[in-house]
Amino acid sequence: MDPTAPGPAPPPPAPEATRVVLNGTSLTVGELIALADGAAVPAVAPEARERAVRSWRTAQRLAAAGRLYGRGTGVGAHRAVTVDADDETAHGLRLLRSHAGGAGALLPARQIRAMLAIRVNQLLAGGSGIQPAFVDALIEALRLGVHPAVNEYGGIGTGDLTALAQTGLTLIGERPWLDSEVTTRRRREPGAHPDGADALLDGRSTAGLYDWLDNRRAGDRGTDPDGRPAAGAVGGGRGGPGAGSRTRPDLGVQVGEHPRVVDGPASRADDGRSGAPSRRSGGGGPATGPARGAEGRRGAPAPTSAGVPSDRLPAPVTLRPGDALALLSSNALALAQAALGRHALDVLLRATHAVAALSLAAVSGSPEAYAAPVHALRPYPGAARAAGEVRRLLGLPDRPSGPGRRIQDPYGFRAFPQVHGCALDAAERLREVVEVEINCPSENPLVAPDGTGAYHHGGFFAAPLGLALEAANLALLQTAQLSTARLTALGDPGLTGLTPFLAAGPASSSGTMILEYTAHSALAEVRACAAPASTGHAVLSRGLEEAASFAGQAARQTLRATDAYATVLACELVTAVRALRMHPARPRTAVLTVADAALPDGVDDRPLTQDVRAAAELLPTLAEL
Structure with missing residues (x-):
């Protein structure tokens, strides 16, 4: 043969x-x-x-x-x-x-x-x-x-x-x-x-x-x-x-x-x-x-x-x-897990634009934080993209005429472009690193393309991949924390003008109160996954190999973090849609139309597990809007 x-x-x-x-x-x-x-x-x-x-x-x-x-x-x-x-x-x-x-x-x-x-x-x-x-x-x-x-x-x-x-x-x-x-x-x-x-x-x-x-x-x-x-x-x-x-x-x-x-x-x-x-x-x-x-x-x-x-x-x-x-x-396995994690991250980050836009509308938030001139002066690509996506989804002008209902909103709304923009930039950097690594030889020894020799080297040491993953994990934690902050804000009648926790019926009703707990439980997993794996250390093979990148561990952390973040975001989505259903003047946007049709109706006190599941399943659709 x-x-x-x-x-x-x-x-x-x-x-x-x-x-x-x-x-x-x-x-x-x-x-x-x-x-x-x-x-x-x-x-x-x-x-x-x-x-x-x-x-x-x-x-x-x-x-x-x-x-x-x-x-x-x-x-x-x-x-x-x-x-x-x-x-x-x-x-x-x-x-x-x-x-x-x-x-x-x-x-x-x-x-x-x-x-x-x-x-x-x-x-x-x-x-x-x-x-x-x-x-x-x-x-x-x-x-x-x-x-x-x-x-x-x-x-x-x-x-x-x-x-x-x-x-x-x-x-x-x-x-x-x-x-x-x-x-x-x-x-x-x-x-x-x-x-x-x-x-x-x-x-x-x-x-x-x-x-x-x-x-x-x-x-x-x-x-x-x-x-x-x-x-x-x-x-x-x-x-x-x-x-x-x-x-x-x-x-x-x-x-x-x-x-x-x-x-x-x-x-x-x-x-x-x-x-x-x-x-x-x-x-x-x-x-x-x-x-x-x-x-x-x-x-x-x-x-x-x-x-x-x-x-x-x-x-x-x-x-x-x-x-x-x-x-x-x-490092083909670590790269595979990193690529899958990056794909999930990309879908969720795009869906976050839609969910954050719904939350901003639910609290009648100020559009000034999303104004194009603000982000032109600090030209971070991710921040400009995040602000632009919210404007597009809500039909906001590039230059708003006024601050809206309040002069300044809580950070969950006001700092969203800056924080979420970092996650977008980190995800893009992770894509670049993965695509470099999957398209080049990493073998040791490396056979020269011109056939003149073989090189013994350390190109298999996956430091670029590990650090790119950890940057993405840390940035995801930041944007996940803002999601839980917006979720809390949606239950505040001082910000929404609605009932506490968007409850209906007797004053003691709990409404969406429990979703804060569920979201923070999932957020704790995101936080645990943000601990840098590269701080670990290993001395192996009788001291010849005295360091390691732990890129595979970072990749598995990305997979777990994105899975948990989907729950955080789904909790915010359920709450934002309920708030807008109770709102006296619903915005006429495609994102609300899609979400309203997909999520269960009703504002009575009841288990919300099915609502969160439906919201999580909807996230890929929202990412494409």
């Missing part, structure tokens, strides 16, 4: 699918989100694949002329340990196995699909020296809707080693593929949680996978004294879902489900014979021979699965010298 040969022809895409061409240089966050959600199918630009072929050939030539880190040497503290040329492939397999030590809950399919798309695009940038067959296999996984099982914990912002090692073992056939189509379909159902059912998998979701791996290991007959596989085979079988899920009726999904485990076909070696790598946790090379049945293994039989036909799985790649470290040298 020639690793430089083009990959298998892709299956015909669904008629409605968008095509995203990956070329290693121009992937956008929007295109990445479409690939992660299964709304687009990937294609490879021919010139980009040829760039990857040249990089692979250059790495082969350089390795023949002298040692390359991680190929002719060990890694980390073992960088000075020489690897014999005839041991390089086995060394790579040991590297993947030893680094596949992630732990914690399995990550959602959406995050892993984004990771795969990023990694293949980075490989197409042409600095890795990996064999192009890995590019083909990653593309096939995206096309076919399968993904590797990846655990949450393992990366510290200096390369997502555990996640990509688990991915590498899946690509060579040593770990199972998981089927993402069920969760993708659920994400498309009306009312589904944005991250889909798989975002809610807890630690028990790993049980089915570990059962599968245990049974695979039980079918391995071991290795001979030299570390080579003994005669016999690695156990086959199909893994599958475990029992015991619980229902989240508020999100319309099942959680605690074991993932569907899909057993792939045997790896095909260059001579056409099966060559699936050994499933033992230790060293050794590929094993050949017929698979042993479940009855020949220790313990319980392999779990069953609905399964997927073998033509719905990527063909396993035969590992070659240098492939392992080339695959591992990336």
Whole structure:
């Protein structure tokens, strides 16, 4: 098998699918989100694949002329340990196995699909020296809707080693593929949680996978004294879902489900014979021979699965010298989580313009704080945009004729452009950083594009990403605090001219009082997520690696913060719409028309959970107004 040969022809895409061409240089966050959600199918630009072929050939030539880190040497503290040329492939397999030590809950399919798309695009940038067959296999996984099982914990912002090692073992056939189509379909159902059912998998979701791996290991007959596989085979079988899920009726999904485990076909070696790598946790090379049945293994039989036909799985790649470290040298998972977090942040920040505009109208707030001349004098792009969006949504003039009902409003209204503008600017900066990182090679060593050499460097240290994420998290906290301030103001009759807490009926009625508590509970989560992860410290690998960016932790904080902020904003939206419904003169704006039609009616004292849920589901619509 020639690793430089083009990959298998892709299956015909669904008629409605968008095509995203990956070329290693121009992937956008929007295109990445479409690939992660299964709304687009990937294609490879021919010139980009040829760039990857040249990089692979250059790495082969350089390795023949002298040692390359991680190929002719060990890694980390073992960088000075020489690897014999005839041991390089086995060394790579040991590297993947030893680094596949992630732990914690399995990550959602959406995050892993984004990771795969990023990694293949980075490989197409042409600095890795990996064999192009890995590019083909990653593309096939995206096309076919399968993904590797990846655990949450393992990366510290200096390369997502555990996640990509688990991915590498899946690509060579040593770990199972998981089927993402069920969760993708659920994400498309009306009312589904944005991250889909798989975002809610807890630690028990790993049980089915570990059962599968245990049974695979039980079918391995071991290795001979030299570390080579003994005669016999690695156990086959199909893994599958475990029992015991619980229902989240508020999100319309099942959680605690074991993932569907899909057993792939045997790896095909260059001579056409099966060559699936050994499933033992230790060293050794590929094993050949017929698979042993479940009855020949220790313990319980392999779990069953609905399964997927073998033509719905990527063909396993035969590992070659240098492939392992080339695959591992990336922050693709942290970047995937950052991109998804940035996408959610962008939607919520745009929706905030609409919600803040409704609140401003509900208190008859002063338009002077939003006047174009004010923001022309302090030309921060985000502040000018925030003020302009509120003016547009409420139909306010650029130059208001007077202060309105009050000379000055509370900060939640008066300082909104300045505070929210910082969040808009931080989100834009985060987009820029993500798009730089997903479109450039980060591998160590880096194969020079002109083929003249390989550079050992620290480009994988994700300081730019981590700091951009933390700036966004801190800015989001600031704008979330203003949302809760406006929510409190909406319950103040001195500002609205309405009843306290917008209550109806007896004077003791509570109205929307409890939403302040709910919003501040969610705000506390946003605040916790704003604590900079980069203040952490790590000294690893016998002191050789004495710092870390913790960009992956910052990315997970962004995902949690945006989820909590959606609740904060939904509480404000429910309250603002109620205030405007009670207002003697409702503004005639499209944003109020849309919100009024979508949210439940009634001002009696009643549980407001459904109102908040409806408001949260409405936020993406408001973001598009």
